[in-house]
Amino acid sequence: MREDEVKFCRKAAAVGIAIAVATATSGAQVLPEPAGTPAVAKPGILSEIGIDQRLHAQVPLDLTFTDESGRQVRLGDYFGKRPVVLALVYYECPMLCTQVLNGLVSALGVLKFDVGREYEVVVVSINPKETPELAAQKKQAYLERYKRPQTSAGWHFLTGPDSSIKPLASSVGFRYVYDAEIDQYAHAAGIEVLTPKGVVSKYFYGIEYSPRDIRFGLIEASEERIGTPIDDVLLLCYHYDPTTGKYGASAIAAIRIGAVATVLAFLTFLFVSLRRERAAGRNAAV
Numbered sequence: 001m002r003e004d005e006v007k008f009c010r011k012a013a014a015v016g017i018a019i020a021v022a023t024a025t026s027g028a029q030v031l032p033e034p035a036g037t038p039a040v041a042k043p044g045i046l047s048e049i050g051i052d053q054r055l056h057a058q059v060p061l062d063l064t065f066t067d068e069s070g071r072q073v074r075l076g077d078y079f080g081k082r083p084v085v086l087a088l089v090y091y092e093c094p095m096l097c098t099q100v101l102n103g104l105v106s107a108l109g110v111l112k113f114d115v116g117r118e119y120e121v122v123v124v125s126i127n128p129k130e131t132p133e134l135a136a137q138k139k140q141a142y143l144e145r146y147k148r149p150q151t152s153a154g155w156h157f158l159t160g161p162d163s164s165i166k167p168l169a170s171s172v173g174f175r176y177v178y179d180a181e182i183d184q185y186a187h188a189a190g191i192e193v194l195t196p197k198g199v200v201s202k203y204f205y206g207i208e209y210s211p212r213d214i215r216f217g218l219i220e221a222s223e224e225r226i227g228t229p230i231d232d233v234l235l236l237c238y239h240y241d242p243t244t245g246k247y248g249a250s251a252i253a254a255i256r257i258g259a260v261a262t263v264l265a266f267l268t269f270l271f272v273s274l275r276r277e278r279a280a281g282r283n284a285a286v
Contacts, residue, residue, distance in 0.1 A: 045177050051188045051203065052173035053242055059086075059171040059198045065124065065160035068136040075122075075168065078156055079198045083221035084120045085214070086192045088174045090127035090185055091134045091157075099207040100189050101138075105145050110211035115146070116154020119218050124158045126165055126176055126185055135159050172200055193217040203242065213246055 061076030078084055087104060089097035101123070108115065115121050125135065135157035143152055169176065176187035191209065193202040201221040204213060 045179065045186045048175060048177045049186050049188055050175050051190050051205065052175065053203055054171060054173040054200050055203075055242065057171055057173075057200045059194060059200065060167050061198045063160070063164040063168055065158040065164055066132050066135075068132055068139045068157045070132040073156075073158070075164075076198065078120050078122050079194070079196055082117075082119045082196055083201070083218050084122050084194045084196075084198075085218075086172065086194055087121070087123045088126055088169055088172070088176075088187070089123060090125045091130050091138050092127070094184065096187070096189055096207070100191065101142060102145075103207045103209050104191055105142050107209040107211045107214050109146055111215055113215065113218060114148060114154070115151040117151070119222075120154050120156065122156045122158065124160070124165065124168060126169060126174075126187065128160065128162045128165060130159050132159055193221045195221045195223070204246075205244070210246065 059075065061074065061079060063075045065073055065075065067073050085104070085108075087100060089100055091097070104121075108121070113119060123135075123138070139152075139155055139157040143149065143155055146155075172192050174188065174190075176185050178185050188205075189207050190203055190205040192200055193204070193214070195201050202217040204210075204217065
């Protein structure tokens with residue numbers, strides 16, 4: 001290709017990139033933060049529970065807990081290499097916490113990603129009276145449900161004092177209340193995905209979670225260090241909505257991809273046309 005042709009193609013590519021960037025940034029907007037899905041509670045307590053989004057907040061990694069084996073650990077022990085799925089529950093919860101964990105394990109069971117290899121799961125009891133023995137029972141039950149026994153090292157069921165539980169819950173916006181009359185905790189239902197550095201990346205609400213959404217959330221939290229090239233393309237087409245805690249199709253992304261595809265098609269057409277013109281010129285000269 002001649003030098004003037006190369007310059008023309010570069011200019012066309014620059015225009016295409018500018019279009020793509022413009023369409024991507026023009027759709028940016030600030031979305032309101034949700035309060036989460038509260039558990040059943042007394043009317044006076046409802047205003048005190050919920051999940052207030054703390055996106056991009058740093059969780060305190062120096063907090064100390066006890067793991068299911070009775071060993072003292074730092075929260076930071078589970079960070080540094082992989083993203084983390086965090087669930088705040090309590091192990092003797094009569095209903096909601098079991099549903100949260102059931103929903104989480106069901107979704108994770110669909111993923112090709114393995115706990116302990118691509119990500120960690122950290123479950124923390126909000127009840128300071130619960131014991132490592134109870135945590136061990138829960139871990140065993142959910143490890144059996146997950147049906148990948150080789151992943152045991154990636155599951156962490158923790159207990160600890162209020163001095164550790166409350167700062168962790170506050171850092172992710174998890175508001176809960178102890179009801180002494182019924183000896184239960186009123187709280188919201190949801191999980192969080194954190195980056196390897198312990199930064200809040202995504203929230204997923206309720207008791208059932210989309211495997212696709214969790215996969216996307218883990219990939220983004222890992223800064224795309226896990227996943228496939230196909231996942232990278234799909235993430236251009238889907239947008240995380242913090243108001244719902246779900247991924248949905250993005251019209252802006254579709255426009256951006258369409259603009260890039262148009263530019264690539266134009267450059268291909270231009271290249272082929274110039275090649276044909278040069279070939280025709282050589283033939284005419286002969």
